[in-house]
Amino acid sequence: MFSRITKPQTANAFSHLIKNFSTTNTACRRVAVMGASGGIGQPLSLLLKNSPLVTQLSLYDIVHTPGVAADLSHINSPAKVTGYVGPDQLADSLKGAEVVVIPAGVPRKPGMTRDDLFNTNASIVANLAKACAETCPSAMICIISNPVNSTVPIATEVYKKVGADPIRIFGVTTLDIVRANMFVAELKGLDPTTVNIPVIGGHAGITIIPLISQATPAVEFPPDQLKALTERIQDAGTEVVKAKAGAGSATLSMAFAGARFAFSMIRALNGEEGVVECAYIRSNVTEATYFSTPLVLGPNGMAKNLGLGKLSAYESGLVEGAIAELKGSIKKGEAFVANNM
Ligand SMILES: NC(=O)c1ccc[n+]([C@@H]2O[C@H](COP(=O)([O-])OP(=O)(O)OC[C@H]3O[C@@H](n4cnc5c(N)ncnc54)[C@H](O)[C@@H]3O)[C@@H](O)[C@H]2O)c1
Numbered sequence: 001m002f003s004r005i006t007k008p009q010t011a012n013a014f015s016h017l018i019k020n021f022s023t024t025n026t027a028c029r030r031v032a033v034m035g036a037s038g039g040i041g042q043p044l045s046l047l048l049k050n051s052p053l054v055t056q057l058s059l060y061d062i063v064h065t066p067g068v069a070a071d072l073s074h075i076n077s078p079a080k081v082t083g084y085v086g087p088d089q090l091a092d093s094l095k096g097a098e099v100v101v102i103p104a105g106v107p108r109k110p111g112m113t114r115d116d117l118f119n120t121n122a123s124i125v126a127n128l129a130k131a132c133a134e135t136c137p138s139a140m141i142c143i144i145s146n147p148v149n150s151t152v153p154i155a156t157e158v159y160k161k162v163g164a165d166p167i168r169i170f171g172v173t174t175l176d177i178v179r180a181n182m183f184v185a186e187l188k189g190l191d192p193t194t195v196n197i198p199v200i201g202g203h204a205g206i207t208i209i210p211l212i213s214q215a216t217p218a219v220e221f222p223p224d225q226l227k228a229l230t231e232r233i234q235d236a237g238t239e240v241v242k243a244k245a246g247a248g249s250a251t252l253s254m255a256f257a258g259a260r261f262a263f264s265m266i267r268a269l270n271g272e273e274g275v276v277e278c279a280y281i282r283s284n285v286t287e288a289t290y291f292s293t294p295l296v297l298g299p300n301g302m303a304k305n306l307g308l309g310k311l312s313a314y315e316s317g318l319v320e321g322a323i324a325e326l327k328g329s330i331k332k333g334e335a336f337v338a339n340n341m
């Protein structure tokens with residue numbers, strides 16, 4: 001399917017996947033998926049298994065991983081798949097992992113905010129982060145579990161408690177970029193695989209800040225359309241939650257986005273230069289101590305934070321408006337670890 005594409009692609013979601021499905025790379029790359037039996041975990045594991053960039057795929061969950069692993073292991077691609085189930089097998093699932101992707105935890109139902117997931121998901125992420133800090137402290141940790149604005153500070157505090165360096169912990173916001181690219185492409189009649197919109201801030205409501213002024217290719221919208229587009233990107237997760245009507249939140253598009261982020265990580269680990277992804281990390285770019293901006297990825301994680309770039313007045317206002325909520329979510333995550341771990 002991908003071999004038919006011959007024209008050069010610019011940096012965007014689809015070209016990341018094309019590269020990763022078509023590049024032959026001999027480096028051994030061990031990836032662990034925590035929450036691998038879930039709505040995101042299964043299609044994400046399928047995309048990872050389908051990539052020659054992955055040589056070992058470790059699937060951990062509290063249920064069903066033997067079946068998921070047996071199923072995926074029959075696909076004739078290089079990755080060796082192993083399933084691990086339950087806390088007794090948690091440490092083994094992480095041994096030697098270089099990239100760990102974490103979609104473990106409960107999803108939203110209609111009427112809930114991402115923060116409503118905090119009480120359940122905080123301890124799930126904290127326990128998985130503790131296992132990562134103890135077993136694979138140098139691995140790249142890619143956190144999908146919501147609320148991302150709090151779960152990333154949680155993982156970071158756990159690493160500090162264990163005495164591990166939290167520098168390689170990333171909150172995965174790639175789905176916001178994927179959505180922004182698609183929605184802009186639809187509005188402007190562009191090929192969605194050639195659009196790239198940085199989305200900065202966090203991953204909830206008003207903290208999701210698409211930078212349409214920095215779009216590639218350049219696009220312009222009248223103020224009312226720009227506001228509506230921005231709000232659609234901010235509310236896109238809720239759009240899916242409503243459409244699924246109680247059956248969960250985005251899973252397939254998140255698997256696509258999570259695979260894109262993991263492949264970018266692996267390409268950077270393999271020494272490829274110029275790999276850029278937005279991610280929610282510890283940051284001094286704004287007053288919020290965690291903030292997503294475009295990052296140049298390298299073999300040790302973030303090689304360079306590209307910062308905010310030039311913002312329009314509208315975008316500067318969105319950044320200002322997001323800081324208080326981000327600070328609150330960060331504080332909540334940090335307090336959870338201080339009081340419970
Ligand atoms: N960052 C994003 O952009 C983004 C996008 C979509 C969903 N999410 C979040 O991802 C999470 C997962 O969503 P989903 O739709 O896959 O949910 P799901 O319920 O379908 O799957 C979650 C999986 O996690 C497993 N799990 C629960 N506790 C665990 C533990 N302690 N260790 C390992 N695995 C455990 C469950 O058994 C289940 O298989 C949710 O928190 C959701 O809000 C984030």
Ligand SMILES: O=C(O)C[C@H](O)C(=O)O
Pocket residue numbers: 107108114146175203236237238240241249250
């Ligand atoms: O909206 C959700 O709860 C899931 C996820 O964060 C999303 O943006 O789709």
